[in-house]
Amino acid sequence: MRHLEKPYFPDASNLENYEEVVLKVAKRRILKILFKASAPVPLAHLLEQARVSICSAAAVYAELSTGGKIVRTDAGFLLTEEGRRWALRNRKKIFMQQLAMTYKAKSSSFSKNTSVDHLKTLPKQYTLSRFDT
């Protein structure tokens, strides 16, 4: 997910699916970092460590802050006690769900060895492992 540059951006028919997967991964990564953190994590550090875009991070924050699971202070982001309990309760759903998507490659730079006219899975470096690290 880190550097899905334009050649890897899915076409319109798969864009929403792609965005959904990106958001799930962002949620997983952000929660993981905040769960481990003992002090508030500044935005820049959160984006860098979680390797997510500012858009995904904001969407995750908007969702989780509404339920009181994350708070944003001047020093950074923090998982609340309620958020910790919720993450533990839902750990299987959040962290262990296999996320994968297929899309029609738009560019020949997608793969040197395969035809671009067929549905492909993402290259290995862009797939999401069972335990996303």
Added chain:
Amino acid sequence: MDSDIQERMFTLITKLSWTSRERYRRGLEAFIRDCSTSEFDVIEHILTNLRYCTSVDLEDAAEKAGAIITKAWHLDPDDTMIVGLSEPNKTCGSTAYVRAIELQLPRCWDKSINTNFVSAFRHRDGQKNLILIDDFIGTGEKLNKKIESLRNNPKTQSYTIHAISFAGMSFGIDFLSNKLSGRLHSELKLERAISNEDPIERGLHLIEQMESLEKDIFTKPGAYTFGYKKSETAFYLEATNIPNNNFPILWWDKYSDETPRETLFPRR
């Protein structure tokens, strides 16, 4: 990267749900890279005031347009033509709106609907009314040219012309509405995004910051400064070509030194 701007952009994205979609990431990151703290004021203002529409809005507007055609204007499919503004062999935003309106009208209208402006007039026998459909009215120039050409053509000058658009700038709509004696409906009527800002000091500050930002993309002010003919539009209908009346910082894909620039919205 300025962390203050990054924090402000983050806050902005949490407030505007459409901006949180991954498809807008590159355009938004370009704003963070390119803006100074004071220039970011105008980005915040434009994005906050930008009217972001989806296919749901288009459908709702088409439903109202259908009701206006049949119930307010009392038009009959037997003597009325509905015509989109697309040119031969060119894609056009009006086509989607014509289609959406078609789906809201009874089936008896099917034969009266044309997406292509030129070919529409090949089968015009017995028609009295004409409804021109466009997705967006900016200055009103494009639609006005069509109206003038129809009125100057002996074969079409007897038509009573109506117009429907999904959205438009209030000055363009007013100009065309006068031409059509009020027979124009636009679902959304938009005002200039900066000039109408109150208080005036705030407006002047935003103008100054926009001029500063546009220096990065234009070597000198031109036709698209503040949008085509200074329209100052802040509007986007999802998955369509953004109108050139919008501020060019939203869609101009080159910097003034001709290097490529990431844009928030596509325009071709």
